[in-house]
Amino acid sequence: MNDEILKDYGWCQVIKRGDKYIIRYDKGGVAIKMIESEVSKKDANRALANQLEAEKVIIEIQKRASSLE
Secondary structure, three states, X not given: OOEEXXXXXXXXXXXXXXXXXXXXXXXOOOOOOEXXXXXXXXXXXXXXXXXXXXXXXXHXXXXXXXXXX
């Protein structure tokens, strides 16, 4: 399936893959490690607005992931 990159901030991309929305971002650390997380259309639209909103969406994703551990 083809990825449609809706927005590329360099450190983060908002992608549409079929009917799903994905945020691909650098997890951080010494080496670059790109992580992909599926998000709702609402969160994808927030991330498309600007880099600050994209960062907020990613922080929310990371908080949810850490609460599951």
